[in-house]
Amino acid sequence: MPAQTMTFGPLVVTFDERVLRPRPWTSLQAEWAAELDADLPSGPVLELCSGAGHIGQAAAVLTGRDLVQVDVDPHACALAEANAAANVADARVDVRCGDLAAMVEAHERFPLVLADPPYLPRDEVGDWPDDPALAVDGGPDGREILRRCLAVAGAHVQPGGAVLLQALGREQVEALAGDLDGAGLALVDLRAHDDRRAVALLRPVDVRHGTQVRDHGSASGERASSSQEGRAAAPVPCHSGAA
Numbered sequence: 001m002p003a004q005t006m007t008f009g010p011l012v013v014t015f016d017e018r019v020l021r022p023r024p025w026t027s028l029q030a031e032w033a034a035e036l037d038a039d040l041p042s043g044p045v046l047e048l049c050s051g052a053g054h055i056g057q058a059a060a061v062l063t064g065r066d067l068v069q070v071d072v073d074p075h076a077c078a079l080a081e082a083n084a085a086a087n088v089a090d091a092r093v094d095v096r097c098g099d100l101a102a103m104v105e106a107h108e109r110f111p112l113v114l115a116d117p118p119y120l121p122r123d124e125v126g127d128w129p130d131d132p133a134l135a136v137d138g139g140p141d142g143r144e145i146l147r148r149c150l151a152v153a154g155a156h157v158q159p160g161g162a163v164l165l166q167a168l169g170r171e172q173v174e175a176l177a178g179d180l181d182g183a184g185l186a187l188v189d190l191r192a193h194d195d196r197r198a199v200a201l202l203r204p205v206d207v208r209h210g211t212q213v214r215d216h217g218s219a220s221g222e223r224a225s226s227s228q229e230g231r232a233a234a235p236v237p238c239h240s241g242a243a
Helices: 024-039 054-063 074-087 122-127 144-156 169-175 177-183
Strands: 004-008 011-015 045-048 067-071 093-097 110-115 157-167 185-194 197-204
Touching: 011 054, 011 074, 024 054, 024 110, 024 157, 024 185, 024 197, 045 054, 045 144, 054 067, 054 074, 054 093, 054 110, 067 074, 074 093, 110 144, 144 157, 144 177, 144 185, 144 197, 157 169, 169 185, 169 197, 177 185
Parallel strands: 045 067, 045 110, 067 093, 110 157
Antiparallel strands: 004 011, 157 197, 185 197
16 A cells, blocks of 8 residues: 555644554644643653654644654654654654663653553454554553553653553553552543543652542543653564554
8 A cells, every 4th residue: 555644633644554544533642732731841742652653743743842752663763754854844853763661761851751552452453454463452451562651651751741641441541550650650630532542641640730530531521730760671562552
């Protein structure tokens, strides 16, 4: 299949069958990043499992912040670089190809971390035959790459910063409670597109804004209020994973 293009928020994205086709609903993540922007510290955005680059690049355009994108797939990284050149004029985009943890320097800190990793349980991957397995296979329980993203995000988010994580609905987010604790992150809000598509807002525990999770139920819900050392032992197989 030849390369295709589609409009995604402020971007015109180029993609092909070797990466996940952009899902329009995932613009929720970039739009929420823009809402949070004024209350975040200065600095660039980090995006993990960036795929063709559209979510992080939409956030960069909407916020004016520089962007670091990380993905393990060289083809996805090449598309992300091409999409950045075509769409992001007023911010710097640094695409890094390789293992999630290895591509982020130990000293680097970011006010905002985005992640849209593969999150389908492996036994559901066959239900999506048009999607590359690398982009949707989240391991036996669907949470393998989510856990690795949380570890990197927790190690690199600035105090006062935020993490926006896409997941397979509220139930999957709640199943990550122990991993959130281990990463030093707390769930403070959640917006669901439907019962299988959600974005979670996480904060470093030392700056947690309240203790009650607000669930808006849909992408059109009421706007929320907002006031490492370690390295992975093996490459993390991911690129943007929203099914």
